[in-house]
Amino acid sequence: MKKEWFxxxxxxxxxxxxxxxxxxxxARKAIDGLMRALxxxxxxxxxxxxxxxGRHARYLAEKGYDVTGLDISESSITYARHxxxxxxxxxxxxxxxxxxxxxFDAVVNFFTSFxxxxxxxxxxxxxKYVALNLKPGGLFLIDYFNAEYVRSSLVRNEQKEIDxxxxxxxxxxxxxxVYKTVExxxxxxxxxxxxxxxxxxxxxxxxxxxxVGLSVTATYGSYDLSPFVLESSKRxxxxxxxx
Numbered sequence: 001m002k003k004e005w006f007x008x009x010x011x012x013x014x015x016x017x018x019x020x021x022x023x024x025x026x027a028r029k030a031i032d033g034l035m036r037a038l039x040x041x042x043x044x045x046x047x048x049x050x051x052x053x054g055r056h057a058r059y060l061a062e063k064g065y066d067v068t069g070l071d072i073s074e075s076s077i078t079y080a081r082h083x084x085x086x087x088x089x090x091x092x093x094x095x096x097x098x099x100x101x102x103x104f105d106a107v108v109n110f111f112t113s114f115x116x117x118x119x120x121x122x123x124x125x126x127x128k129y130v131a132l133n134l135k136p137g138g139l140f141l142i143d144y145f146n147a148e149y150v151r152s153s154l155v156r157n158e159q160k161e162i163d164x165x166x167x168x169x170x171x172x173x174x175x176x177x178v179y180k181t182v183e184x185x186x187x188x189x190x191x192x193x194x195x196x197x198x199x200x201x202x203x204x205x206x207x208x209x210x211x212v213g214l215s216v217t218a219t220y221g222s223y224d225l226s227p228f229v230l231e232s233s234k235r236x237x238x239x240x241x242x243x
Contacts, residue, residue, distance in 0.1 A: 006116045009182075009193045010073040016053070017163055018182065022111065027055040030110065030143070031063075033223035037239055038141055040065070044105035047133055049095055050113030054080030054088075060108075061088040070099065095126040099133055106139045114144060115198035120208075123198065128212040134242040140214055146221070146228075146236045147199035150178055173199070202228070202236055214240040 009015050040046065042064035048057040051069030053076045061067045070093040071077050080090040093099055096117075107130050117123055130140050151173060158169040170181040180195040206216050217240060220226065221233030228236060 004116075004118075005194055005196060007072060009195065010052075010071075011075045012191075012193065013075075014165070014184065014186075014191065015193075017165060018160070018167055020162065022055075024055050024059070027110075028059050030223045031056060031059050033225060034108075034110075034141060034143065034237065035060075035063070037218060037220065037225055037237075038106055038108075038139055040106050040139065045103060047099075047104045047107045049107055049109045049130065051080065051090065052076050052111075052113070054083060054090060056108070056110050057088060057090070058083050061085070068104075070095065095129065096122050098129050101132050102135050104133050104138055105135060106141065107133055109140075109142045111143060112145045112197065114142060115200055116196070117198070118196075120198075123200075124208055124211065127208050127214065131212045131214050131242055136242055138242045140209075140238075140240045140242070142205065142238050142240075143223075144200065144205065144236045144238070145197075146230070146233045147201050148230050149232065149234055150199065152231070154178070202230075202238070205236075205238055209238075209240050213243045215243050216240045 044065055046060055046065045046067050048060065048067060048069040051057045051071045054069050057067045057069035066087050069080055069090040072092065072094050074092050077090050077092040084090060114126070115123065134140065154171055154173065156171055160167045160169065165184050165186050168183040172179050176199050177196050178199055182193045184191055202219065209216060216238050219228045220237040221228035222235050
């Protein structure tokens with residue numbers, strides 16, 4: 001069976017090269033802003049869903065939380081496990097499957113790590129298991145892009161040189177998805193990877209959350225918790241409570 005696009009791309013070392021600008025400093029700054037909107041106490045259990053190599057999870061653990069990181073990428077989790085300790089654990093896991101029940105005080109999903117599936121039933125299943133992971137009254141924070149801003153500001157062709165590799169990026173919108181093609185050559189080989197992310201609106205996400213027992217309590221447009229403005233906010237950050 002052919003791998004889903006994210007399974008192969010996220011396991012590639014070149015994915016981490018292309019997005020290396022999203023480093024530890026970037027993660028810490030975002031978390032310092034966002035956690036002001038998430039009223040959980042030190043020692044609370046937090047699930048970092050789609051944690052990648054764990055940069056957000058590591059910082060949350062430094063801040064005194066009991067953190068579990070989940071990601072579908074085997075290579076990312078293998079790397080993240082080098083940093084495990086008594087308050088920080090990582091597991092390879094598909095968010096469309098159950099993990100724990102009524103266990104976490106909060107679930108966080110950073111940096112548009114959602115919307116990757118071809119079918120909305122898979123997105124809904126992921127949210128259903130977010131709700132299952134949470135204790136009653138637990139909180140879910142999702143940091144997504146603002147689909148309206150993506151539509152209005154899309155750069156269709158771009159070139160980036162990183163670590164001696166020239167990445168050619170092509171983006172387009174077809175139907176409810178934004179697509180990115182990543183082409184580059186290195187080591188005498190040519191590579192082509194493709195990304196696909198669902199253009200969920202605020203209303204789309206709210207409606208899906210309500211179906212699974214999550215009620216949105218706050219909405220922001222950036223990591224400094226400024227108000228969400230449909231036409232100009234780059235981010236769509238929602239906080240929801242498990243009913």
